[in-house]
Amino acid sequence: MRCVLVEVRRVSVDSHVICTESTMRVEVEKSSFHGLHEDHLRLNDGANIACRLHSNSTYVFADIPLSGCGTELEEDGDNLRFKNEITTFDNTADVITRKHLLEVQFYCQYPKRGNVTLAFTVHRPIVSVWDRGFGRFTYQFEFYANDQYQAMVDSTSYPVVYEIGSRVYMQIEATSSVNNTVLFVESCRASPYDNQNSQQTYSIIENGCKVDPTVQIHSPSHPRQFRFSMKAFKFIGMFDQVYISCTVLMCAAGEPNTRSSQGCISSTTPATWPHNHHRRKREVRVESARHFVSQGPLRLKRSAESSESSALHLNLNLVFIAGCLLAAVGMISAVVLYKARMSKVKYQPLSTDER
Structure with missing residues (x-):
């Protein structure tokens, strides 16, 4: 053993x-x-x-x-x-x-108990990248107040508060020292987390095609801008904030075989050029690598906040009505008091000497 x-x-x-x-x-x-x-x-x-x-x-x-x-x-x-x-x-x-x-x-x-504070990731800065054939360039992702794209949302006011169903205006802009370049936004998604690998996402644009039915594309001021908007939404569950992230790339302007010139590619759209021809064009750097940009958070206005202005007007109306009622009660009280005093006046006959 x-x-x-x-x-x-x-x-x-x-x-x-x-x-x-x-x-x-x-x-x-x-x-x-x-x-x-x-x-x-x-x-x-x-x-x-x-x-x-x-x-x-x-x-x-x-x-x-x-x-x-x-x-x-x-x-x-x-x-x-x-x-x-x-x-x-x-x-x-x-x-x-x-x-x-x-x-x-x-x-x-x-x-479970304690002082409750909300901490949000601050406004995303400009993304600076370097790409062979395109040199150094930047991407800037911002929210705007309306479709005029003149008033950019101040970076100190983040998170940006929206009501559900209101339109959210966004712009992605690229700057580059290389002339004749075009910005192309290939995909955009929303997530309740500030995490590129988040499993819970909602597609807004895929393969250059609009997926969300409320998406509108707006005219840019130059080819290195992409302007779009959609109606604000919230994720089902205990989520009150949304982050938007997009995959973007730069293309040479005027080239017929770039991702930008191809545009929206649906699942039924056939390829418009042979694969080997695409590879040959890639060798001369008509496209940059794909880059990831994001911005947020958007915070959806709570029901109490959305009714704040109407509640304020209601409260003012109630104050006015209460004031009028108090004034009316005061006037009625004064009349009643006056009549009460008048009713206390007694008439006495004069003595015979005063007649």
Whole structure:
């Protein structure tokens, strides 16, 4: 007979968790889990491609929405706790595992009671990029007050407040030192989170085509501008803010085989040139790479705020009516008092000496 000793140990890993009002960011140092490859690590919801872990030379990390990626909610009398974990897997289709080599549990805790504050990401600055063949150029994404595109929404007034159904005016403008260039907006989407990889999105423009039925394209003042508008909306659920993000690129003006010249590509639109011809044109840099620009948040006006002005007018009317009623009551009281005093006057006959 012989004895086999099995040693079971719990080894701590170096990790960091950053909690925001809508997401959790977890970072785990690679040096903490020797012998495991990051491709075999997953969150609770491993089937969702938007919930996959990312890595660099030092960390494995992920940005996780509080309402997605398998995040579980626990609560007690004082706190709300949003929990998730990183575990190992062999196959994405597996439901169970018997090789639980790593388990990193993490959570963000929020008190149910306390001082409530709202924190919004500030206005996005101008995006500056460099592209071979196009040099250095910039993109600026802004909201405007109306379809005249003269009054840009002040960056200090963000989040921009809208009523549901009102029209939101937007403009993307590119600046470049290269002449004869055209801006092309390939797609635009909305999300309730400030996260490019957010799973919950709503398409506004796809493949250069209008998807949202309320979208209107407005005339630009030059070819490196794109102006559009749509009716404001909100995401179903406990979301009161919207971020808009777009994929854009620069094209050489006058070239027949650029993405800009092709315009809207629906699923039924056939290709207008051979693939090898497109590749040859790409070699002479008639298009830039695709870039990502975003702006927000838009905050939808709450019902109490939308009725504030009407409530104010109603209150003023009530004050006026109450004042009139008080004045009328005062006048009636004065008349009654006067009549009461008059009724107290008694007439007495004069004495015979005074007749």
